[in-house]
Amino acid sequence: MTTQTVAGENRTRRAMWGSVGKFAILGVAAFLTLGPVIWTFYTALTPTDPVTNAPAFGLAAFQDVFARIPVWLFIWNSALVTILVAVGQMLSAAMAGYVFARFDFKAKNLIFALILATMMVPMQVTIVPVFILIRGMGLADTLLALIIPALPTAFGTFLMRQYFMGLPPELAEAAELDGAGPWRVFFGVYLPLATPGLAIVGILAFNYHWNEFFRPLIMTISEQNFTLPLGLVTLQGNLGTGSVSTVLAGVVISMIPALLVFVFGQKPLREGLTAGAGK
Known part of the structure; x- marks a missing residue:
């Protein structure tokens, strides 16, 4: 056996063990990530039978959830x-984002920096002043109390500003030569191109606010x-009575x-990220 053959076998062996290590x-x-999710689904679908005291596959736990709480009302409120x-x-x-990317005005950078600074402030710090303002507007204990304060987004402004800065300014110049005004340039030219952004x-906002608990608890x-x-x-x-399946069915x-x-x-999320990187 030649030296080159031995070296080739060693490289193959190292590559094989490297692949095994990566898969491991x-x-x-994957087990740490999906294990709790699989256990949640399994427990929700196998509630304990009150007669035999043994797990029984079925949708009894989900029926119990709808019997105990007004699920459809809560789903409607969350969806709205x-x-x-x-x-x-x-x-x-x-x-x-379009204004910060395409227009020059006094203290633009300072205002944008202040908007970004709000991302560093925890919600627990601002929730009380926001609640006082909402109560002063007469919107306490309403769904508008959850909607109005959440409409501005510092992260979304930053993301869309970076996205608009990646689009060519010649598009606006060409549209203005055709007689388009600022609003038409924005809605007719730039906004369709910013769909991935x-x-x-939208996706990040939906996932965050659908699972939000702290603000609804206060408002x-x-x-x-x-x-x-x-x-x-x-x-x-139900956790105290042993009906864990009912709780997990709600989850x-x-x-x-x-x-x-x-x-x-x-x-669309992947296309938006790659489009932004390409620009």
């Missing part, structure tokens, strides 16, 4: 708040204004919309 690490990471916030953030971020803002009191994450808290008493119900948005929004 990926397997552990989340969709309006997502659309509002897309519009506000697009308009603010808007998709990122709402009446059960008819509860969102789904807040409404599911009323099931926590599964809350996961389904976010999971669907992730599955169907994965492509």
